[in-house]
Amino acid sequence: MGQKSDGGGAGRPWWHGAAIYQIYPRSFLDTTGSGLGDLPGITRKLDYVAGLGVDAVWLSPFYPSPDKDFGYDITRHCHVDPRFGTMDDLVALVERAHELGMKVIIDAVLNHTSDQHFWFKESRLDRTNPKADWYQWVDPKPDGTVPNNWLNRYGAPQWTWCPVREQYYRHQYLPSQPALNLSNPDVVEARLKFVDKWLDRGVDGLRFDAVAEYYADEGLRDNPPADPDDDEVTPVGRFNPFAWQKHVHDCNGEPVAKFVAGLQDQVECAGCTFTFSEIDVRWDAYRSLGRYTGGKEFNAAYTPDFMASSLLPSNFARIAESVERESSLRSLVWAVTNHDASRMVSRWAPQGADDELKAKVSKLGCAILTCLDGQISFFQGEELGLPDADYAYEELKDPQGIAFWPMGGGRDPIRHPFPWDGTPMAGFTTGGTPWLPVKEEVARLNVATQDGDEASVLNAWRRLLRLRQETPALRYGAMTVLDADDALGLLRLRREHDGEAVEAVFRLADVEIAPELPEGEVLDASAEGPLEPFGWRIVRLG
Template sequence: MTKNNWWRGAVIYQIYPRSFLDTNGDGVGDLPGIVEKLDYIAGLGVDAIWISPFFKSPMADFGYDIADYRDVDPLFGTLADFDRLLAKAHSLGVKVMIDQVLSHCSVDHAWFKESRESRDNPKADWYVWADPKEDGTPPNNWMSLFGGVAWRWEPRREQYYLHNFLASQPDLNFHNPAVQQATLDNVQFWLDRGVDGLRLDAINFCFHDAQLRDNPPKPKEKRVGRGFSPDNPYAYQYHYHNNTQPENIAFLERLRGLLDRYPDAAALGEISSEDSLATTAEYVTDQRLHMGYSFELLTEDGSAGYIRATVERLEAAMVDGWPCWAVSNHDVQRAVTRWGNGEASPALAAQLVALVCSLRGSVCLYQGEELGLPEADVPYEALQDPYGKTFWPNFKGRDGCRTPMPWKDGERAGFSDGTPWLPIPAEHRAINVAVQDARPDSVLSVVRRFLAWRRSLPALRVGSIRFLDAPEPVLAFIRESDEQRILLVFNLSAHPVTWSLPDDMQTESLDAQGLVAAVLDGAVLSLPARGVYYAQLI
């Protein structure tokens, strides 16, 4: 069977199913809601969708705590609904990727219920169990990303179990070959069903240090990282031993061997380690993952210098691999708020989509990015995210980026006939899909035109990338394929700037597709606020 590598340069639209469209009035989005909106998604011009978890779960972490890897939670529908979704997406030419949470599951999973009963049952070694220290305290100093120690006491075994995330999300013991095989069997279940790819959640967390060594302390000035509350003790350590272990490489190669049995199936790994770019380069090869993305562009630094340094560092390290970039997802503050410094304008929203879709690699666009949705301000009494509840008020959690999609005007924004699981803010309802559909200059209309245009440009889909020297706030680079060379220049600020093209550079301006366009006069480029310049190099 031949492979066409559809995923190279693909635009992947992330759907957070709880917040996409509710068809049964319970206030929570579902799989039939995705089916209903697949024409909208295909009309955006994306290549694939990635659906966040819809599997059976007690929803302590809203689906990222899986109780049954092979079934759909009734909250979202049925396996038959998923099959309908898959068939319709394929009929529209849209690939389907699903989230796979391999490193941990739910305390409600049958495997864990058996494992916790005793030290000698068939699943006794399927999770990371450890004896307490002599004084009864946990076996080491590992911390949970969601706050507090990463160990929970189980009286039936008189041992602790490891949880890198919530206490209700026990970590599987991948040092056990039976766990690896059972995990691969679960993945195969969905590949046999016809999915086109996997988004692998926290894929570098599968293995832990078998010696359970303490993590070393991190100096105060280095306690920074994506999504961390300023007072999260997780940031106090170098996480050398609770994730990103060398044994993970062999497992990724086993996983790739399974994927290679299916035509064009692709894996996208989410990677968050002490050096995420280096780990991404290590994990993304012809024998391991097809693509990888980290949180480096999901930070608060949206400067030209930071973006250039981040991309160049990965380019230098990832010689043969294929990156994937994102500036928003379900775990971080929305990009127009995070990088807008209070601006959150339509011009900024459209520019951010164009920028991330112009870097070398594939792209993940999060639902609502095509509308320019800002971060929602969710009051404490409406919070759902356990992460936010723990660290309120210093950190409000992830609910602000997870509020339901505004499809039309009205209190419920066309999302549900019931009460939405999270409130939909008035500023989101004002920029709903129906309103933007009717306006050719809306963010939605610009994004549609841009993505259609991008598909026609091999240099933007699969070409190489080379940055040009430019002062802040200008980001300039060249994308080059066998067929064409394109110059791209972005003014990443809310005020006009000028920039002179390099000596002897000859360009032919390309249509900015509704983005704020720059004007070239001789060799001087005048870039309005949030302006862009796309040009063919002659």
């Protein structure tokens, strides 16, 4: 098929081709008996994480928060929530990660705060106070209704009425997450103080949340309706009215790119060595990748496509081609899962698949990640082949899951406490009740059970991720998609770097074929002999 990307050169930064492991602190390991994971718990398990063969850990928010959106509604950006530990605990975590050869990336949530933040409490008092224009306040229409038709991620208006100011404030998420006014230089200066704070503590990189939301149309024009048959404009199911609009005016405007360029310069000057962003507007994801990455912008970004795509060869080829058209694969993070997405095996395993087949699919997924150009990222527990947890309505904590029950699933199923062993609470906590219930279908795939089994999902991920670390062609090489045949379920990739060529063949479906296999040194394979369904072979060409 001939889609190619540029390989890395000499003197490349540490993040080129890196594998990034996302840790959700509240669900990783509880050391206090509170039922909530904490920073010392992460530090205690960093040897395990390093042993996977990853280059960096990305920590979801650990800042003080009332938890209306579980950490993404922040009240103090330069502090550690006491429930997670102390600043000393954070410093110890970073130091230990560095000792183990890993970098640390933290979340930078610039777009909004909690409504309990002291900035917002002051801003809402009146229209003349020093922080009156720190948030996005808009007058109602003459009839008192909301300024326009913009819907938030929960399918409700992006506007909430403040009777004191007699104005609406904007929020792209929950009403408890008011949107900051990033057109105000005082706001930007105040928001970026946290950069110096955390970089001074040894943090290496920043993941920028909700970047496309930073600016919107100053004229407040209504969004047009979306075409329900166009997958490029429907990032969520139609059960959420958010999907009924094409979000061309409430986000992703041209001012975002200009702001990002200035932001990147500032954080680099402060010592940040890697930036990547969330581009969560599917209809314009790849053009946004080109606007927000490379050159003077963020180092890299991820889009929603990969985390929503099915296991079809054409999807990998399509994403690679789209990225290359607008930017380069060096600017892409192939995020297969994160704290907002469904588990890989729950998306990719055939319906009704048994445990054996799910394990094969998880291993196959890692083998493909190993061979992709760009950076790769996955959520804690993917290396165990975990499925989405099955929670009843009364067990849900996620506001999305509650709002759209029984559709959509919500985000609790992936945020299940991490299963370390076969004890009643899966080794996540020894004292308190876990913040989310421990489910048997997740807990039985724990680390202790898989650790000593050479055939386990865990050990396959360890082996493959280390192969990527140790093979320059797999980490840095230019990639060519040689074949992506959905009818046959066949994906074939080639990576080339500095005279080394590696070819990989994957069977993504149970279709009767006998694909031609490359000849050379076998670096890794699902099995000896012919390539079985959901199998792979990675070969260094002779």
